[in-house]
Amino acid sequence: MTTISSVIRTHAADRPDAVALVCGDQSLTWAQLHARSNRVADALRKAGVGFGDRVGFLDKNCNEYFELLFAAAKLGAVLVAVNFRLTAREVGFIVNDAEARVFVVGAEFMPLVAELAGALETVQTLVVIGGDASQQSYAAWRDAGADVDPGVAPTGSDVAFQFYSSGTTGNPKGVLLSHDNVFGLLPTSAKMWGVTGDSVNLVALPLFHVGGGGWAMVGMFHGCKSVVVRDVDPTGIIKLIGAHRVTHAFLVPVLLHFMQQVPAAATGDFSSVELVVYGASPISEPVLAGAVRLMGCKFAQAYGLTETTGAIVTLPPEDHDPQGPHRHRLRAAGKPHEGVELKIVGPDTGAELPVGVPGEIWTRSSQNMLGYWRNAQGTASSVTGDGWLKTGDIGYFDDDGYLYIHDRVKDMIISGGENIYPAEVENVLMKHPSVADVAVIGIPSDVWGESPFAVVVARPGATVEPQELQAFARQHLAKFKVPVGVSVVAALPRTPTGKLLKRELRAPFWQGRERAVS
Structure with a gap:
């Protein structure tokens, strides 16, 4: 498996009856997900979507996202998931910037889309998940398509994801991630995080975020069951972990904090959990120690950016002992992944700095983005001619090679x-x-x-x-x-x-x- 489309094709053939997705009371096997994505691909094709075209998506986490993701991949098209927390103006900018031909929207976000009447410049087809009297239903639109795989095979250098990351000028930038970028990480996930085809993977972060959409692909790559969280509720997540015997999860520190505060924490069943990966923002030692006591499993920290296709540095479980001799490492981001180069440079000089001296973190690996969508200037200012990505974060290495995040070059x-x-x-x-x-x-x-x-x-x-x-x-x-x-x-x-x-x-x-x- 080397592309997004090959993931669904492989697992539909090898484990058709295994459960691929669970969201609420809806579940799909790999065979069902394959068939549905075939129908969606046909519907997209009939709507004029072809190789390289963008498809917009605005909804909370749901199974339909994955139907669209794999359908687009089967056509060589790209799904663009929009942050559902944004205002109408912000949503409109992204959809127009991506030049989305088809826009799939959850029913609860139709009032927001109504504010954009006449402002969506490239959208020709609007489809509503959950039904809306004024627009065509997603289910009907999908089911009218033919269950035939279009057979398009993207290459590793083609775009797999287009995540939008806010820019310092005020407008979001479309981060272009290729299939090669994505699969620079996925094959190593078994060794780093222990994910296998028998795992149960909790997808709790929003799918418009690389920590959501990217983490979901970790489980998808291995063919395990993914439990998709629609509404982030600490009590609900605790119940899902026990009900579905979740083994792996990627959670943000604020959620780990809230999970410790709710009454369900006292009765939650965490016995199945093998590893929790946390990231997307720093964590405090009290929150981490409390999470370890609550869940009793291994923890690993991940550091990365949207522009690096997510994690490029991991602080492994063995460095998570608050009472151990290396307790100071709890403040570290960790060590770079295999194949990931990191260096610390002077923000003004670009010269590499010695151990212990803070400077800007630069990285080079197969996970570095292709660039920003139709933004050559932004790409050139972020990526050097020899392939180093400027993270905008200030950090330093210790004598043991651990990376510490100290500050930010940018004001993010x-x-x-x-x-x-x-x-x-x-x-x-x-x-x-x-x-x-x-x-x-x-x-x-x-x-x-x-x-x-x-x-x-x-x-x-x-x-x-x-x-x-x-x-x-x-x-x-x-x-x-x-x-x-x-x-x-x-x-x-x-x-x-x-x-x-x-x-x-x-x-x-x-x-x-x-x-x-x-």
Whole structure:
């Protein structure tokens, strides 16, 4: 198996009656998933989708996502899953930027899509999962297709996924990941994480995120059963783990924190769990220690980016002993995977730095993205001519080769696993008539890791009311991007050339902490 389409074709032939997916009360065998994706592929073809075309998807996690993913792959097309937490404006930008010909939407998100009436420039076919009186039903649209594999075979260099990652200019960027990128990681997952065809894999992160869609492919590659979580609820996840005898899961730290707080934690059955991989944001030692006590299984940390097709560094289970001689390694990201090159360079010079000296983390491997969708300038600024990807994170190595994340070159805020780029929030707040200047920074949060916070300067003669400004932001931004607090100051600190000194704004909030990320 070397492509997404070969995964479904292989398992449908080798284990047709084994359960591939469970979501709620719906389950699909590999044979059923293969047949459904054939029908969807035919429906997509009839809608004009061909090799290289994009198909938009807006819904929470569901089995239909995988029907579409494999259907698109069988045509050489690409599924573009959109963050369902975004506003209508943000969704519209992504769908138009991807030039999606077909847009599949969950019924609960149709009010949002209604706000985009006439604004979707390339969409020719709109299909609704769950039914909508004004649009064609996904089930009927799918079932009208022929159960015939179109037989298209993408190559390793063709695009497999197009995940959107917010950009520092305020507009999201489409990260192009090839089949080769994806399969640079999948074959090593058995050795690193112990996933096999007999595993039961919990898919809890949103599928529009590489931690969701990418982790799902780990289980799919091995042909095991995947338990798909539609609504992220700590109590519900605890019950799913026991009911389906889950063996493997990828969870974000904030969810591990919440799982320890609910009453179901006391009675949950975690006896089947072999390994929990966590990542997408840093974890605190108390949360990790509590999770280990609660679940009694092995834990591994994964570090990576959308641009690196997910994990490129792992902190293995043996380094997760809070009482052991290497307790300090709990603050490490881990060691690079086999075939992954890492180096620490001076952010200004590009020269490689010695052990223990913080600098920007650069990486080179078969998992590095092809580039950004129709954004040559963004690609050139992120990837060097000899293939090194600039992560934007600052870190250092210790004498044993462990990578530690120290800070960020870019101003990105990671809140509960979601990337928030201050420029996007700042652009919105600057539209408020009372705001003359603004800086958005990340401040520590015991729950989310970091939260956005706005420091603003009022226009002469105007007054900025923090709650009113937050309400204004909620009209234009997804909820997780809205600043949790607002501070009004006389002026923002800047260099003589006008560059904003965000470190000075962040410093009071992070004072006394070991590092400048949570």
